[in-house]
Amino acid sequence: MSEGNKAVKLWGGRFTGKTDPIMEKFNSSLSYDKTMWKEDIFGSQQYAQALQRCGILTQEEADIIVGGLEKVKEEWANGTFIIQEGDEDIHTANERRLTEIIGKVGGKLHTGRSRNDQVVTDVRLWLRQAINGLRGDLANIIFTAADKAERFNHILQAGYTHLQPAQVVRYSHWLMSYIVPLLRDLERLTQVRQRVNICPLGSGALAGHPFGLDRKGLAANLGFDDISLNSLDATSDRDFIVETMNWASLLMVHLSQFAEDLIITNLQQGVKMADAYCTGSSLMPQKKNPDALELLRGKTGRVIGNATGFLCTLKGLPRAYNKDLQEDKEPLFDTISTVKDCLLITLGIISTMEPVEEKLKLRLVPEMLATDIAEYLVRKGVPFRETHHIAGDYLH
Amino acid sequence: MSEGNKAVKLWGGRFTGKTDPIMEKFNSSLSYDKTMWKEDIFGSQQYAQALQRCGILTQEEADIIVGGLEKVKEEWANGTFIIQEGDEDIHTANERRLTEIIGKVGGKLHTGRSRNDQVVTDVRLWLRQAINGLRGDLANIIFTAADKAERFNHILQAGYTHLQPAQVVRYSHWLMSYIVPLLRDLERLTQVRQRVNICPLGSGALAGHPFGLDRKGLAANLGFDDISLNSLDATSDRDFIVETMNWASLLMVHLSQFAEDLIITNLQQGVKMADAYCTGSSLMPQKKNPDALELLRGKTGRVIGNATGFLCTLKGLPRAYNKDLQEDKEPLFDTISTVKDCLLITLGIISTMEPVEEKLKLRLVPEMLATDIAEYLVRKGVPFRETHHIAGDYLH
Amino acid sequence: MSEGNKAVKLWGGRFTGKTDPIMEKFNSSLSYDKTMWKEDIFGSQQYAQALQRCGILTQEEADIIVGGLEKVKEEWANGTFIIQEGDEDIHTANERRLTEIIGKVGGKLHTGRSRNDQVVTDVRLWLRQAINGLRGDLANIIFTAADKAERFNHILQAGYTHLQPAQVVRYSHWLMSYIVPLLRDLERLTQVRQRVNICPLGSGALAGHPFGLDRKGLAANLGFDDISLNSLDATSDRDFIVETMNWASLLMVHLSQFAEDLIITNLQQGVKMADAYCTGSSLMPQKKNPDALELLRGKTGRVIGNATGFLCTLKGLPRAYNKDLQEDKEPLFDTISTVKDCLLITLGIISTMEPVEEKLKLRLVPEMLATDIAEYLVRKGVPFRETHHIAGDYLH
């Protein structure tokens, strides 16, 4: 890269025309993809070593590159990395800085690699890490709720259908009915992770790697479970992002249902919420609003919207990489961040909320025994369909 | 059920008011849930036997019920089942008919069961079967495409990124790039099936079964892999439907991408489509329109819409059953039917289409060797970033 | 059309290959587009007369065609129209039947017309009529609710924010808060209708009409307000369908909010619902479930899904007609039918529901006067922000 013009694009071999300044903004992804600085550097370091193993870099060149990247990494970690005009994405920024530090040999790092396989490798590494965190958060909620269920196992409450009191259930039964879906979410997330943790690096721009790269070894060094099977697919495959966002949509639906039920229960003062998850009203001092629950419910739309929108973006895209795919990262990052916060809030709510036994008792009305009367009659030999009519008459 | 008034609702123990006729239509689901007539009868037969095993029915009663249901089944199979006014869903219809055939003892079948656990059992049985079929369809496509890829493995074509010719790839490489996603779809569907094949029967309306039903035995007899864990969750859980529809959305995205690519390739006459999958124009006789491909692409929106809409329906629903959940079946049935047709069409297209080698060759332009030139220079020791500029200059 | 083979496709001039039977089903739209039989015939009758006016048909030919179409119309009206194999859509079916009735001259009707402009003319005529009906339904609800609001104007109830009682409001104020959005919906629908009622006929397949058709006269005879401006756009424009479905999504959101509020109010027995809009439970005789309200709420997802899905279908379709556009009718018809039912149900609910004053009073708790205390203090000159703290202390 010529000195004195650090802003030259990496693909600067051909164009002479000026870029529209709005186009610069439109095209740039650095503002959000810098989140992946660590993964980009890790991926490049391992790639340099793989290039060495297949003879494209000498050991010395590889060492210089790996060392230079280590310095770039330190700058990010210390907050001293300075973004330059022309750094249109994290890959460009890191390579530009690397070349500043180690000179011309930096230009060998990208050999046989394309931003097409590089970016999707970074996203997979980043997402794998994020999923690990979410699995921990889910497990925390599950264990915490199970403890609470055990502790309050003696408390009875009304069980509802159609928001009408129906039969008596335990508080623990009700609480765990919101945890069982999270068990499924955890199972699903574990299965999604299998498909996230696949290495596309070595797919080039679309047609594969020309220098005999040991893809399996590289994948192993990057902690991936396997390599991708087809380079045209690997560079355009965003299934793992769709899967994650679909997963998140269903999780959020579960949290929204929990929130709704609790808002209604809380409204009737059957469960005491910690002040930490409520706020007051600027006009009505008596209010204690369950804002945390309303946000859990409200953010469900956002996460569903992210998933739906990205499916729409993918519809009808032909092989292989198209720039439309740049639209994958913002919804993914927003979804992960939203879900993360929502799980932590949910954990906080479950950790602190307490059933109010005497209030819950107030709702245990005699009509709720209709099913029990019917069942008593069944035990006496009356056909169930008749018991139903008898119990109905009896109670009115 | 009183004679002379076969239309009395099963829940008729209380109401005296008249139902709004539009409400009848609004509330009724028989027009679409009759699809599950076989599963409803199978579920009831097994349920009757389980009731016998826990002492609620005598062996004789159970035999009468199972035999009566067998007759109802024959009527459906022969097309002689007559729907009556008041048959608001398949469960009501079957039980009404059963009681007509075997009399009062039919009223014992529903003991301890609710439509809430009955309906979701039926849907799971139905969907399990449908998924088995879809897995076969996917496997057919995969094997057929693999054969075609092998047969045409020698043919070269332009590989594209950004719909610009980029590098030379094999036709087989391109074709298989659309099959690898289907392999993932198959893997995902197998995982979804695990969560479909869970038995909720025995959960009652919301609070479980009061008569000591052997749920594990019943589940095994129904071919389920396991039982559901929490009755409040089991009667309101529609995760397995969301998962199936999310799965279908991603599958359809894959088919839409294949369709788009083929429409563009076909437009340029690189691939010959069988007449069976094209139609003509009523105004322009020279046209041969790839209607099948356009419908594959167009139906993607429909399937995504079904999934998104149902997620929205589920948002914020509290425990346990709410009538909103009735909205699960139409989008699910439509999705399964659409996906089924689309897979069969895809299979037909792949079975019959052929690459036109001489047309594909026309697009193998010299500029596509730029990457090869760059790679040649790399082998001579030039840093990749410089080769890029050199190759760019060389070709212009 | 050759005798003895009524199933020959209208575009049969070229193909020799057989069509895949699944493809027939996939391609056919008659099962749902026959809904527009009346509009299709009306459009063709007017088109024949327009062809006569520009000299393509003689008066006698035009009369024969119009008369023949009148007979086809009677068959549909009487239920005697017999669908034949090969009638792939309503346009094909009507023209096939016309030619059977009047012979060879029927083949002149389609001159200068394409299914591309014909179908979208039919849909616009059909939708215009449907919108007229929906406007009447909305007006009915608005007037009925206004009457009810006046009648129950003296009743007070708790006004909520965050589902917490906040301040005292009138029942009428609450009820009308759900009617004001419907006023906006009515205004919006009127504006949508303007863009629905535009005539695309005369646009041909894509390139316009070659025989000097008087498009303005034809549009006026069809009751359209104006003609479309660009034939490439006119044959592929589905904005009016998107607008209608987006309109419906927002309307349904309003109904879902009304339903939710009423389910919660009803749960607390502040409002009495007519039995006609509730159903009982098959297991719990004491239950009176607000099924109508839950379906209003649940069907919101369906209508949103239809709109979202179709936007996704339209994304990235190039000019002009593509078969993907066939996917417009099913979601549109389903949306209109769903919305129609939901409005009628809403009208029934509002017509019959009554506030229960003594129950509503129970919720008028002293804490709800906090705002009034604060306002009293403001009138005494205390800065509002301080009154807030004082009132908060006072009430606890």
Added chain:
Amino acid sequence: MSEGNKAVKLWGGRFTGKTDPIMEKFNSSLSYDKTMWKEDIFGSQQYAQALQRCGILTQEEADIIVGGLEKVKEEWANGTFIIQEGDEDIHTANERRLTEIIGKVGGKLHTGRSRNDQVVTDVRLWLRQAINGLRGDLANIIFTAADKAERFNHILQAGYTHLQPAQVVRYSHWLMSYIVPLLRDLERLTQVRQRVNICPLGSGALAGHPFGLDRKGLAANLGFDDISLNSLDATSDRDFIVETMNWASLLMVHLSQFAEDLIITNLQQGVKMADAYCTGSSLMPQKKNPDALELLRGKTGRVIGNATGFLCTLKGLPRAYNKDLQEDKEPLFDTISTVKDCLLITLGIISTMEPVEEKLKLRLVPEMLATDIAEYLVRKGVPFRETHHIAGDYLH
């Protein structure tokens, strides 16, 4: 507000418990709603004067408040406004700062106002301004395209249906087929603006204004066309946001279709795109990728996702304000910003792109005259349906 504790919440009259730090983040909206700093101050200034006119503030107090707000405004304009911990939204931040500047009298500003009516007033003011800008952008595109159409009116090209060449059309006809939808978008946006420009201020938290505020005068001073009709509705109504986002979805669909068509045309080199809207490839120097077009197409999903997600958030929310509504701003702001950029890029593309006559001519193949042959035969008296067969035979 007590000195030494600037972080006390405005609704601090009741709570003693600590807030979860994640909850602070979850609850805070300042990071995005500060975009509306100008509108928030303008709204407050006019509100202070309205309070003076109804006797709640003296003239002197009103002047002090207006003047103090002017200083806050200058700080934002100069970039010197310092955000404090505890500034959870733009309203809190501005009022906190105002009170620091003018002291205790600042606490009178919020009299009779709630954040519920304040926030939605701010959003409406902000959106009105944004819509004004978008209308200008649309007009710019329309006029620019009309000029281009006139300039290149002589150029002929293939018109397509089903991506198959169909009939000859003018380049200008093709270009304007993408502009006519924008005319509709402009008409729709003008109608949306009518419903955006309604004043909700004076609705309080939910129950209206207690001090005889002149709402019509206040609305006029804020430039609104009218006042809202029902305070419960006014504080929870987000129709205008849904309408704007639905509007944007359809606009983006239009841009996606234009982009797709151009990508395919550009691929075939019929239209020359300015370098400013393309980028190169890091691996393949010969490529000139239409990134701008792909982003126009790709961002369509994002905008559709925003709209769909927010509809889902609104589904089933009861009266009146619920915190879920906080989820309105991020998708709205993102949609407006995305649409703004996309319109500017579209303007740039249309301004600079040029048809390549000799390339476009290459696609004018004889088969495209089939319709003309058929029309010739029609003029000779052959029924159209027969001409179709004749022309089909003739050309093959």
